[in-house]
Amino acid sequence: MSEEKQRKTLELSREEMRDFGYRVIDMLLDYYDERADKPVAETLDYEALNAILREPLPREGMPWRDAMAQFERQVVNTSNRVDHPRFFAYIPLANNFVSVMADSLAAGYNIFNAVWLQGPGAAQIERLTVDWLRQIFGLPAEAGGTFVSGGSVANLTALAVAREAHLSGEKRDAVAYCSDQIHFAVSRGMRVLGFAPEQLRKLPSDDEFRLPLAPLREAIAADRAAGKRPFCVIASAGTTNTGAVDKLSALADLCAAEDLWLHVDGAYGAPAILTEGGKSALKGLGRVDSLALDAHKWLFQPIECGVVLVRDRRWLPRAFKETSEVLKDMQSDGEELNFMYQGIQLTRQFRALKLWLSFKVFGLDAISEAIAAGFQNAELAERLLREAGCWEIVTPAQMAILTFRYQPSTGDEALADRVTHDLVGRLLDDGYAFASGTQLRGKPVMRMCCNNPRTTPADLRGTILLMGRLAAELEATLRDAPASDQDARVKT
Ligand SMILES: Cc1ncc(COP(=O)(O)O)c(C=O)c1O
Structure with a gap:
């Protein structure tokens, strides 16, 4: 097909489509291989994001490889990895490749x-x-x-x-x-x-x-x-x-x-x-x-x-x-x-296609086991937190979720509030793992949702060790800081 014709009908050559499709698959496979070694979240500051958003509407097309490189740089690398094995915040969203392909098929055939x-x-x-x-x-x-x-x-x-x-x-x-x-x-x-x-x-x-x-x-x-x-x-x-x-x-x-x-x-x-x-x-x-x-x-x-x-x-x-x-x-x-x-x-x-295809390919038993892994991981997380000795379990593991608060050695509740509150930001800065906070009965708590079946015991151990270290550092900083600084911290 001539380039002129392709442009008019919004098509790519067969060759280009094939290269494009294979490139997409390769990107995903590399992502799956490397995901656990990458930070759970990488963020750009507002200025950098704004620069991207200000891009003018393109009148002329560009090679798809360049557009894809931009996507990788500016979208993939700025998104929280919600399927990362150490992402425990909100509700982690671990998907599966079969369903990813099903979504492509539903879009490709435009059913x-x-x-x-x-x-x-x-x-x-x-x-x-x-x-x-x-x-x-x-x-x-x-x-x-x-x-x-x-x-x-x-x-x-x-x-x-x-x-x-x-x-x-x-x-x-x-x-x-x-x-x-x-x-x-x-x-x-x-x-x-x-x-x-x-x-x-x-x-x-x-x-x-x-x-x-x-x-x-x-x-x-x-x-x-x-x-x-x-x-x-x-x-x-x-x-x-x-x-x-x-x-x-x-x-x-x-x-x-x-x-x-x-x-x-x-x-x-x-x-x-x-x-x-x-x-x-x-x-x-x-x-x-x-x-x-x-x-x-x-x-x-x-x-x-x-x-x-x-x-x-x-x-x-x-x-x-x-x-x-x-x-x-x-x-x-x-x-x-x-x-x-x-x-x-x-x-x-055709959203049902992805669930149907994954039920067919994996079978209900495998899916049930993947769900059960969430229960086991949350129970292990609870045990490790209890063993660490510096956490109060607020709600025990249920449905793969648990909540907890930092317990300073002094038993100071106000300090516990501050450390628990600030810990989320520290985790995000660190990038190894991410757990989010919430409020229960007006008090800040941390929560972990462990429903990703690819989370390993080592991921849980590493995350709980890291949280303990960051919380102890926060405790030391906040205890030594003048009260006015402490108030400013809590408000941010
Ligand atoms: C219990 C519960 N209900 C409803 C929702 C909303 O679902 P969605 O984000 O898919 O619209 C959520 C999302 O986290 C949820 O956890």
């Missing part, structure tokens, strides 16, 4: 997975994969669902269905309930759906950071007495802060008795049901009305692989179906296979 007649094979695979998930979580045969971008949209989609099922289009006086540990995706979802902040009652969590049953019952009764319309309880199957799992069986009983929709945010923790420890913690998960799941968290998919499951799948098209003249010819009898009616997207990527 339009919205309408049955335009891609029945893809629709079948999405339906089948959703059904595998349904079986994993113990939902009945009438359950169904759809792939979405992630946990936030999965929660939003489920709450839209709950609104449809319980409120008949009238939001006035409606109330939903959750604990103060709920992920902000739920509050945001409620806001997007038009609920006022006071229509989501966030009850103070119990000693184990779970939604407490007695106060929940009382709140529902008080709301009913005041003429409000309770419609939904939103529980967590693994909070981001501590991995706490709400009492799902008891909540299912309560919701059945009170005629409330039970939605569970299982974005992080739900896949743990594939392990022994997770199965008992998640007892009752099969009784929910809807479940939000993030396969890009603990099912090892590349980013953007959320799923929403609904106990009675007929509610999905009831909430989302619209008629369209343009798509009239595309209707089929099997309504549930037209994924454009199962959620808020029409044109949709």
Whole structure:
């Protein structure tokens, strides 16, 4: 093909495409080989990033190799390595190569997975994969669902269905309930759906950071007495802060008795049901009305692989179906296979492909073992922290998450707050490992999420040794610093 023709049709020669594709694979393989030896995070300062952002819109093209070199330099090398074996912050996102290839295939073939007649094979695979998930979580045969971008949209989609099922289009006086540990995706979802902040009652969590049953019952009764319309309880199957799992069986009983929709945010923790420890913690998960799941968290998919499951799948098209003249010819009898009616997207990527292909290639047993590794690693981390003698375990390992605070030799709580708070920045500067902080009952804590199956015991030992050394250095600096300097430090 002439260069002139290629430019007009936005194509590359076969040769160039092949070189480009192989270069991409080589880059990824080098990255996987070298990842554990690289810093967990490398950041550019604002000035340097700003310089990149100010690049003018190119009128002329450039060789793809140059553009790729820029990508490597300015994007790859400035991104936190969220799949690094010593990245324990937030929720680590360890993906797998099979699913990476599946994402490339979905993009390469540009499969339009919205309408049955335009891609029945893809629709079948999405339906089948959703059904595998349904079986994993113990939902009945009438359950169904759809792939979405992630946990936030999965929660939003489920709450839209709950609104449809319980409120008949009238939001006035409606109330939903959750604990103060709920992920902000739920509050945001409620806001997007038009609920006022006071229509989501966030009850103070119990000693184990779970939604407490007695106060929940009382709140529902008080709301009913005041003429409000309770419609939904939103529980967590693994909070981001501590991995706490709400009492799902008891909540299912309560919701059945009170005629409330039970939605569970299982974005992080739900896949743990594939392990022994997770199965008992998640007892009752099969009784929910809807479940939000993030396969890009603990099912090892590349980013953007959320799923929403609904106990009675007929509610999905009831909430989302619209008629369209343009798509009239595309209707089929099997309504549930037209994924454009199962959620808020029409044109949709074929996200199910990556989960389907990785289930096929690795098998459920290997995936379950990879999840179980997270439990084992968190338990080992807890043991090592206890042995180190300078940490207080705030919440023990549960669902592969644990939280802890530095304990200065003097027992000074204010100093413990400062060291724990400042440690995150020190870790980032060091680059060997990264764990993030959070607040529990108003106090700073460190947390480690250990769900990456490629984390080794040596990674955990090295990280805990490093945290101990950095914390001791911080303690010495802060103890010796004048109070005014200390205040300035804490505020930064
Ligand atoms: C418990 C929980 N729910 C919801 C979300 C939101 O998911 P996403 O970031 O995929 O939108 C997260 C993200 O960390 C989460 O941990």
